[in-house]
Amino acid sequence: MPQTIERQTVMSLVNEGAQLVDVLTAQEYEQEHLPSAINIPLKELTRSEVEQRLRHDKPVIVYCHNYT
Amino acid sequence: MSARAACRLETLAFDRVHRYQPGKEDWFAAGLPREGTLAAEPRVADAANPDTLTCSPHDSAGEVQRRMRARGTDLCVVVNDHRIVLGVVREAALSRGPNMPIDNVLDPGPLTYRPHTLLTEIVKRMQESKGRIRRILVTTSDGELIGFLRRPEAEQFLNAKQQGSRQNAA
Numbered sequence: 001m002p003q004t005i006e007r008q009t010v011m012s013l014v015n016e017g018a019q020l021v022d023v024l025t026a027q028e029y030e031q032e033h034l035p036s037a038i039n040i041p042l043k044e045l046t047r048s049e050v051e052q053r054l055r056h057d058k059p060v061i062v063y064c065h066n067y068t
Numbered sequence: 069m070s071a072r073a074a075c076r077l078e079t080l081a082f083d084r085v086h087r088y089q090p091g092k093e094d095w096f097a098a099g100l101p102r103e104g105t106l107a108a109e110p111r112v113a114d115a116a117n118p119d120t121l122t123c124s125p126h127d128s129a130g131e132v133q134r135r136m137r138a139r140g141t142d143l144c145v146v147v148n149d150h151r152i153v154l155g156v157v158r159e160a161a162l163s164r165g166p167n168m169p170i171d172n173v174l175d176p177g178p179l180t181y182r183p184h185t186l187l188t189e190i191v192k193r194m195q196e197s198k199g200r201i202r203r204i205l206v207t208t209s210d211g212e213l214i215g216f217l218r219r220p221e222a223e224q225f226l227n228a229k230q231q232g233s234r235q236n237a238a
Contacts, residue, residue, distance in 0.1 A: 024069075
């Protein structure tokens, strides 16, 4: 199961090279997102998209609005 | 949504997947940097006054009334020991006797907004409400009090920001 993390851990992991992924829509991402996050909307999490944009050798952090 | 995304990545052979469950709401509420087309827009937290009069639900009406008069306000925010908003009390509700616990007279459902809400959005709502929304509380998603914002201060803050932007653009 994916590990749930808090803000401080996000900062630490990103500093260590983790990939931050905003899974909201492109419009929501364009309006506001966390620094260094890339956008892969949930509906676009296909194998080909993910293989092109994410690396397997680094941790991945996903987020959306809140606890949804 | 992030739970499904994280599980999806695991099925695609990503073995170190983390889920930042509190999400961007939590990040922005903490005042951390943001990027995007709306990143520079002022938020309610920018204009809210953090020095808001508060009391405990166990305080007496008389004591709270005295503090409200000393501060020149007709509203006090009722919070617990962790500054979680339990309600508000208005001066008009304190006339039921000085020994009455605040718990008996508080309004448990004040209007609250998250700190990263756009200030323009709130000002517009206040203006369109025809006096029904004159002030709001700003709280985190956990209900912790950040501050208090009245319409005049909200409008003043927004005008100053917009004036600054125009001067920078000129």
